Amino acid sequence: xxxxxxxxxxxxxxxxxxxxxxxxxxxxxxxxxxxxxxxxxxxxxxxxxxxxxxxxxxxxxxxxxxxxxxxxxxxxxxxxxxxxxxxxxxxxxxxxxxxxxxxxxxxxxxxxxxxxxxxxxxxxxxxxxxxxxxxxxxxxxxxxxxxxxxxxxxxxxxxxxxxxxxxxxxxxxxxxxxxxxxxxxxxxxxxxxxxxxxxxxxxxxxxxxxxxxxxxxxxxxxxxxxxxxxxxxxxxxxxxxxxxxxxxxxxxxxxxxxxxxxxxxxxxxxxxxxxxxxxxxxxxxxxxxxxxxxxxxxxxxxxxxxxxxxxxxxxxxxxxxxxxxxxxxxxxxxxxxxxxxxxxxxxxxxxxxxxxxxxxxxxxxxxxxxxxxxxxxxxxxxxxxxxxxxxxxxxxxxxxxxxxxxxxxxxxxxxxxxxxxxxxxxxxxxxxxxxxxxxxxxxxxxxxxxxxxxxxxxxxxxxxxxxxxxxxxxxxxxxxxxxxxxxxxxxxx
RNA sequence: CGGGGUGUAGCGUAGCCCGGUAUCGCGCCACAUUUGGGAUGUGGAGGUCGUAGGUUCGAAUCCUGCCACCCCGACCA
Numbered sequence: 001x002x003x004x005x006x007x008x009x010x011x012x013x014x015x016x017x018x019x020x021x022x023x024x025x026x027x028x029x030x031x032x033x034x035x036x037x038x039x040x041x042x043x044x045x046x047x048x049x050x051x052x053x054x055x056x057x058x059x060x061x062x063x064x065x066x067x068x069x070x071x072x073x074x075x076x077x078x079x080x081x082x083x084x085x086x087x088x089x090x091x092x093x094x095x096x097x098x099x100x101x102x103x104x105x106x107x108x109x110x111x112x113x114x115x116x117x118x119x120x121x122x123x124x125x126x127x128x129x130x131x132x133x134x135x136x137x138x139x140x141x142x143x144x145x146x147x148x149x150x151x152x153x154x155x156x157x158x159x160x161x162x163x164x165x166x167x168x169x170x171x172x173x174x175x176x177x178x179x180x181x182x183x184x185x186x187x188x189x190x191x192x193x194x195x196x197x198x199x200x201x202x203x204x205x206x207x208x209x210x211x212x213x214x215x216x217x218x219x220x221x222x223x224x225x226x227x228x229x230x231x232x233x234x235x236x237x238x239x240x241x242x243x244x245x246x247x248x249x250x251x252x253x254x255x256x257x258x259x260x261x262x263x264x265x266x267x268x269x270x271x272x273x274x275x276x277x278x279x280x281x282x283x284x285x286x287x288x289x290x291x292x293x294x295x296x297x298x299x300x301x302x303x304x305x306x307x308x309x310x311x312x313x314x315x316x317x318x319x320x321x322x323x324x325x326x327x328x329x330x331x332x333x334x335x336x337x338x339x340x341x342x343x344x345x346x347x348x349x350x351x352x353x354x355x356x357x358x359x360x361x362x363x364x365x366x367x368x369x370x371x372x373x374x375x376x377x378x379x380x381x382x383x384x385x386x387x388x389x390x391x392x393x394x395x396x397x398x399x400x401x402x403x404x405x406x407x408x409x410x411x412x413x414x415x416x417x418x419x420x421x422x423x424x425x426x427x428x429x430x431x432x433x434x435x436x437x438x439x440x441x442x443x444x445x446x447x448x449x450x451x452x453x454x455x456x457x458x459x460x461x462x463x464x465x466x467x468x469x470x471x472x473x474x475x476x477x478x479x480x481x482x483x484x485x486x487x488x489x490x491x492x493x
Numbered sequence: 494c495g496g497g498g499u500g501u502a503g504c505g506u507a508g509c510c511c512g513g514u515a516u517c518g519c520g521c522c523a524c525a526u527u528u529g530g531g532a533u534g535u536g537g538a539g540g541u542c543g544u545a546g547g548u549u550c551g552a553a554u555c556c557u558g559c560c561a562c563c564c565c566g567a568c569c570a
Contacts, residue, residue, distance in 0.1 A: 013564095032562080087568070123570095157494085157568055164569065217570095237570060276570055307529050346530040353530095364529055374529075493570090 033159040033166030043299040069118035074126040078251040084218020088155040090120040129252040144176040162279035170274035183267035187243040190271040191224040194239035203294040203409035209464025221245035230283040233437025235490035244268035291356030295401040307364030331394035443483035445476035
C-alpha cells in the first residue's frame with residue numbers, strides 16, 4: 001500500500017498530480033506553467049523517443065534541427081495558421097538588459113528593441129517551409145522526409161504536468177511531396193506509426209480517425225489523430241498527423257519542376273507527438289498504489305531487493321543476485337539491484353510499486369536454502385515463490401514481461417470497450433455523458449453548427465470520425481438531420 | 494481575463510477571528526536495537542511566518558499595496 005496516495009475514485013486529478021510528483025516523474029518549476037522532468041520520468045520519455053525515432057527512420061525519415069525563434073512575419077504568411085496560434089505565442093522583443101539608473105536592479109534596455117519581433121516556436125511549419133523553399137527545386141528533391149526533436153512553447157491559460165505545459169518536448173515531422181496522393185499516404189502512414197507505437201509499446205489501445213473541420217490543425221486540409229480513453233472516462237488526443245495540402249507551399253512559394261517540365265506547388269504533411277504521451281501512459285494504466293509501467297517502456301524492467309541481516313548474509317544473497325542479474329542482462333532484460341542498506345526491504349517494495357517497476361525479485365536467506373526467489377508482478381500485485389531449477393530465470397522473466405505487457409494492454413482495451421457506448425437519442429446522449437462518460441458513438445449531421453451547439457451544451461467534442469466506422473445512414477442525435485455514419489464524442493483533456 | 498482559495502522549516506500543517514516572538518507529523522543528522530511489506534527508541538539540527546509599507550510599546554495574527562501558486566471557467570497537443 002502506498003502511503004497517502006489519493007484514490008482515483010475520490011479525486012482523479014489530485015491522484016494524477018500526486019502520482020506524477022511522488023513517482024519522481026516531474027514537478028512544477030520556478031517558471032509558471034513549465035515543468036521539471038525528473039530523471040526517472042525523463043528516462044521513460046527517452047525510451048519513447050528511442051522507439052519512435054527508430055520507427056521514423058524505418059519509414060525513411062531523417063532528423064534535422066531548426067531554430068527556436070520564428071520571425072513574426074513568417075508566422076503570418078499562412079492565414080489560418082496564424083489565426084490558430086496567435087493567442088498563445090511568447091514573443092521576444094528585446095535582446096539586452098541593463099542596470100537601472102535608479103539602482104533598482106536589472107531592466108530591459110529600451111534601446112535594444114528588435115527590429116522585428118521573434119516568436120518562440122509554437123510549432124515549426126513556417127520556419128521549416130521557409131527553409132524548404134531553398135531545398136526544393138525539382139521533383140528530384142522530393143520527397144523530403146524530415147523530423148525534428150524539439151521543445152515548443154504555447155502560452156496556455158491553465159497547465160497540468162505533462163498534459164498541458166507552457167513548454168513541452170515533442171517531435172515534429174515535416175515532409176514535402178510531389179503529389180497529393182503521396183502526401184496523403186504519408187499522413188496516413190504516420191498516424192499508423194503512432195497507433196502502432198501506442199498499442200505495442202505504451203500498451204494503449206487507440207482509435208484512429210479524422211478530425212472534423214472544427215478540430216483540424218490550423219493550416220491543414222485534413223487532420224488524422226489517435227484518440228485514447230483514460231480511466232476517468234475522458235478522452236485524450238495522443239497524436240496527430242496533418243495533410244497540409246499545398247497551403248504552406250503556397251504561403252512560402254515552394255514550387256518544383258516536374259518531370260514533364262511544369263512548375264507546381266509542393267504537397268506537405270506534418271505530424272507530432274509530445275510529452276503528453278507521458279500523461280496518457282500514467283493515466284491509462286496506473287492504480288491507487290502508484291504507477292504501472294508497460295515493460296517495454298520501463299526504465300528498468302526488474303528490480304532485485306535483497307533481504308538480509310548483517311553483512312555476511314548480504315554477501316551471500318548478493319552472490320545469487322548478481323548471478324541472476326547477469327543472466328537477465330544477457331537476455332536483454334534491464335535490471336536494477338538495490339542493495340542500499342539505507343532503506344529497509346518494506347520501504348523498497350512500496351517505492352518500486354509507486355514507480356511502476358514491472359517485476360520485483362526478492363532474495364533472502366530462506367531462498368538461498370530452498371533454491372527459490374520471490375517474484376512479484378506490479379500489474380496484478382501477485383507474488384510467487386519460483387524454484388530456480390524449474391526454468392532458466394531469464395526465460396521465466398521474459399515470459400512474465402510479455403504477459404504483463406499484454407495484460408496491461410487487454411485491461412486497457414476492455415476498459416475502453418466498456419466505456420464506448422452507442423446512443424441513438426439526445427436524452428440518452430446526455431445521460432451517458434453525465435453518468436458513465438467515455439466515448440459515445442452517435443450519428444451527426446456533419447455540420448460545424450451542430451458540433452458547436454453540442455459542445456456548448458455538454459462540453460463534449462467530436463474526438464474523431466473513426467476510420468473503421470461502418471457506413472450506415474441514420475439521423476443526427478441533436479438536429480435529427482440525415483447522417484452518413486457515427487462519430488465518437490467525448491469530454492476530452 | 495472572470496469567479497473562488499492559499500502562501501508558516503525540504504514537504505504537509507496548527508496558530509490568525511480575540512496581537513505578547515511559532516504547533517504537530519513526515520523527512521533530515523547521530524547512536525543503539527532492527528531488516529521476508531513503508532521499523533523502534535533516545536538525542537539533535539533546521540523558521541527573514543510570500544513581499545513592501547502602515548497601525549501598535551509589541552504583528553504570523555489587524556489594515557493597504559504588490560507578487561506567486563492552486564482550483565473552477567473561456568483557450569488548447
